[in-house]
Amino acid sequence: MSPDDSVERIIAMRVEDLPIPPVPSRVDSCSTCGAPVWVSLRSPTGVEVVCTRCVPPEVASSVGIAPQTREELLDLGLSEEQIEDALQAARKALLRKRR
Numbered sequence: 001m002s003p004d005d006s007v008e009r010i011i012a013m014r015v016e017d018l019p020i021p022p023v024p025s026r027v028d029s030c031s032t033c034g035a036p037v038w039v040s041l042r043s044p045t046g047v048e049v050v051c052t053r054c055v056p057p058e059v060a061s062s063v064g065i066a067p068q069t070r071e072e073l074l075d076l077g078l079s080e081e082q083i084e085d086a087l088q089a090a091r092k093a094l095l096r097k098r099r
């Protein structure tokens, strides 16, 4: 993944799955199911938001991290390695949900 990969949509945690967001966030709604979701204040704007349960299966394996989100995670104290591990885990979890 190159740093200039364009972001078409962002995956957001549902408010019901994550009562307290780990970073300053606003509430938006999933473009597919309409559920309330957390969107970080530092997320790219003007992009489609989908909740973790509505991620299309064909994109689950190519999910990436927006540069803004990566910076935010680094600010939270995660290492690049931990971020990569979390990304791999997220891809697996998203694929697993489909079965």
Ligand SMILES: [Zn+2]
Residues within 6 Å of the ligand: 030, 031, 032, 033, 034, 035, 050, 051, 052, 053, 054
């Ligand atoms: Zn949804």
